[in-house]
Amino acid sequence: MASEYYNPADLRKFGKITEWSEALGEKFFDYYGKVFEEGALSAREKSLIALAVAHVVKCPYCIDAYTKDGLERGITKEEMMEAVHAGAAIESGATLVHGVQMMNKYEKLSM
Amino acid sequence: MATKSLKAREKDLANTNRQLEILNGSLFESGELPFFRDKLTASGHEVLRPHSLEILQINVGYMCNQVCEHCHVDAGPDRKEIMTLETMEECLEVIRTTGAHTLDLTGGAPEMNPNFRWFVEQAAEAGIRDFIVRSNLTIIRANKKYHDLPDFFAKHGVHVVSSLPHYTRGKTDKQRGDGVFDKSIKALQELNKAGYGIPGSSLQLDLVYNPSGAFLPGNQEALERDFKKALKEDFGIEFNSLFTITNLPIARFLDYLIASENYEEYMTALVDAYNPAAVSNVMCTNTISVSWDGWLYDCDFNQMLGLKVNNSVQHIRDFQENLLKDREIVISQHCYGCTAGAGSSCQGVVT
Ligand code: SF4
Ligand code: SF4
Numbered sequence: 034m035a036s037e038y039y040n041p042a043d044l045r046k047f048g049k050i051t052e053w054s055e056a057l058g059e060k061f062f063d064y065y066g067k068v069f070e071e072g073a074l075s076a077r078e079k080s081l082i083a084l085a086v087a088h089v090v091k092c093p094y095c096i097d098a099y100t101k102d103g104l105e106r107g108i109t110k111e112e113m114m115e116a117v118h119a120g121a122a123i124e125s126g127a128t129l130v131h132g133v134q135m136m137n138k139y140e141k142l143s144m
Numbered sequence: 145m146a147t148k149s150l151k152a153r154e155k156d157l158a159n160t161n162r163q164l165e166i167l168n169g170s171l172f173e174s175g176e177l178p179f180f181r182d183k184l185t186a187s188g189h190e191v192l193r194p195h196s197l198e199i200l201q202i203n204v205g206y207m208c209n210q211v212c213e214h215c216h217v218d219a220g221p222d223r224k225e226i227m228t229l230e231t232m233e234e235c236l237e238v239i240r241t242t243g244a245h246t247l248d249l250t251g252g253a254p255e256m257n258p259n260f261r262w263f264v265e266q267a268a269e270a271g272i273r274d275f276i277v278r279s280n281l282t283i284i285r286a287n288k289k290y291h292d293l294p295d296f297f298a299k300h301g302v303h304v305v306s307s308l309p310h311y312t313r314g315k316t317d318k319q320r321g322d323g324v325f326d327k328s329i330k331a332l333q334e335l336n337k338a339g340y341g342i343p344g345s346s347l348q349l350d351l352v353y354n355p356s357g358a359f360l361p362g363n364q365e366a367l368e369r370d371f372k373k374a375l376k377e378d379f380g381i382e383f384n385s386l387f388t389i390t391n392l393p394i395a396r397f398l399d400y401l402i403a404s405e406n407y408e409e410y411m412t413a414l415v416d417a418y419n420p421a422a423v424s425n426v427m428c429t430n431t432i433s434v435s436w437d438g439w440l441y442d443c444d445f446n447q448m449l450g451l452k453v454n455n456s457v458q459h460i461r462d463f464q465e466n467l468l469k470d471r472e473i474v475i476s477q478h479c480y481g482c483t484a485g486a487g488s489s490c491q492g493v494v495t
Pocket of ligand 1: 211217251252253280
């Protein structure tokens with residue numbers, strides 16, 4: 034039995050999800066592959082977006098995968114860290130903007 | 145960063161048998177990953193044989209002014225293996241008669257061989273179509289006596305191929321040592337000044353990119369685009385093509401993989417990226433590699449592993465193209481480095 038929830042070796046087995054639901058799995062991987070091709074955004078830009086999102090959704094597999102992907106693309110550590118900050122800023126902003134809701138409620142309930 | 149070769153540090157991995165033991169070791173023996181031979185068979189390639197000889201790659205010595213962390217030669221200032229004039233004469237005999245269209249001089253830093261210039265002058269007369277010298281760039285700035293190398297290369301129509309791991313200082317110096325980036329930039333500017341890499345010039349300047357770590361090279365075209373843009377904008381430098389080369393798990397790169405506990409993951413990545421389409425064009429199918437002491441190998445990597453050609457002809461003095469073309473190429477698990485992704489050779493991708 035694996036003794037941990039996240040095992041780095043499992044990333045390699047990602048493709049296996051298709052075995053239990055072929056149609057959906059294949060559709061997902063087709064879509065996934067298409068998304069990261071060169072397009073209006075470069076594959077390099079999309080790699081940095083993926084890295085930022087990987088941190089926001091806190092997926093250790095994606096963080097490993099897109100750190101490596103960035104290295105392969107010659108992306109620098111400064112660029113990677115800025116991307117992570119962009120993700121973190123949106124995430125903390127999203128929390129803080131709820132402060133307005135708190136303020137509204139506070140005002141409404143207060144005399 | 146180490147300042148001496150594995151050999152001078154008397155490290156375990158300076159021994160080629162030890163390297164081969166690791167490459168044949170438990171990861172493959174246990175069946176966790178397939179042996180290269182089995183992978184070949186499974187994809188319909190029984191044995192690996194050369195097509196035709198196109199490139200003669202001559203290693204004129206393992207001495208180098210640098211001690212790059214990833215070096216598959218284990219080169220360095222302390223290496224004493226240097227090609228003699230006598231072996232050079234034997235090579236010239238072959239260069240004058242071979243059907244190969246490309247001559248590729250490598251090292252170490254080939255320029256550190258005391259007879260390097262003489263050899264270039266002689267070889268340039270032999271009527272070879274493409275005459276490559278692999279120059280590490282910093283050598284040009286290392287000492288006054290090398291400052292005129294760009295003009296010397298230009299005079300003899302040499303095609304210069306130089307390594308630069310990245311277009312930023314940080315990444316370059318981490319792989320190749322402090323100060324390497326600034327010296328390389330200066331050397332590239334000098335080469336441009338001598339007419340190299342300039343649009344419309346016949347003087348060819350290509351760059352080689354190897355990853356600075358335990359990962360595979362990205363898309364060659366995309367990296368070339370990024371290198372061209374950054375080098376032009378930041379330093380006004382131009383060059384012709386960028387070749388991406390995968391680091392093969394031998395010598396200092398193997399030492400690094402093991403020390404950083406990346407060996408298993410790296411080998412797995414290479415095996416996962418196995419591309420049957422790359423097999424037909426791996427470097428050994430059109431190249432013969434000659435060592436500083438005249439022995440023949442299927443490639444520079446096999447040379448560093450001490451795996452001589454499997455043929456009745458094994459030395460440059462006995463060179464016979466028709467006999468060599470029937471040989472079976474000697475393989476081991478390091479070959480996965482040549483077949484990963486778009487494939488890898490001294491001329492970049494092979495697919
Ligand atoms: S990689 Fe090239 S420049 Fe670096 S030590 Fe090896 S031979 Fe010298
Ligand atoms: S390492 Fe040498 S022998 Fe093996 S595939 Fe590459 S070029 Fe051929």
